[in-house]
Amino acid sequence: MTRTVHGGCHCGAVRFAVALSEPVTLLDCNCSMCSKTGYLHLIVDKPDFVLERGAEALGDYRFGSGTAQHLFCRTCGIKSFYVPRSHPDCYSVNWRAVADVDDLVPTMVPFDGRDWDGARARLE
Numbered sequence: 001m002t003r004t005v006h007g008g009c010h011c012g013a014v015r016f017a018v019a020l021s022e023p024v025t026l027l028d029c030n031c032s033m034c035s036k037t038g039y040l041h042l043i044v045d046k047p048d049f050v051l052e053r054g055a056e057a058l059g060d061y062r063f064g065s066g067t068a069q070h071l072f073c074r075t076c077g078i079k080s081f082y083v084p085r086s087h088p089d090c091y092s093v094n095w096r097a098v099a100d101v102d103d104l105v106p107t108m109v110p111f112d113g114r115d116w117d118g119a120r121a122r123l124e
Helices: 032-037 113-123
Strands: 002-008 015-021 025-029 041-045 049-053 058-061 070-073 090-094 107-111
Touching: 015 041, 025 032, 032 113
Parallel strands: 025 107
Antiparallel strands: 002 015, 015 049, 025 041, 041 090, 058 070
16 A cells, blocks of 8 residues: 655754655664664665755765765754665655654564675675
8 A cells, every 4th residue: 555645854944755655664774873863764765765855955964985965954854855875866754843643553674784795784
């Protein structure tokens, strides 16, 4: 089953829609970035993601390899989605930034971001 869900940043400057397929699987990464922010990854194909507003409000932070595009709202600082290094042809949507999904119980899959290369190899 597929349904459209919406989400965005804290201040509302950035809003998006996602075609969500059920059942929902989330990656729970333990890297330094995700651990500090509590980010839960909903990986969606780029055609299933629509930025409804806020492209001009987005900042881009890169570190390490510089591959991942960590996009965040320049007003409130929330990273509601980004282009991950692990899935460069997808978006990673922060499950905690998606509204009206309380009726869903996602399956959590640990991702060892502290050993990024090893964890990525195990996903393939």
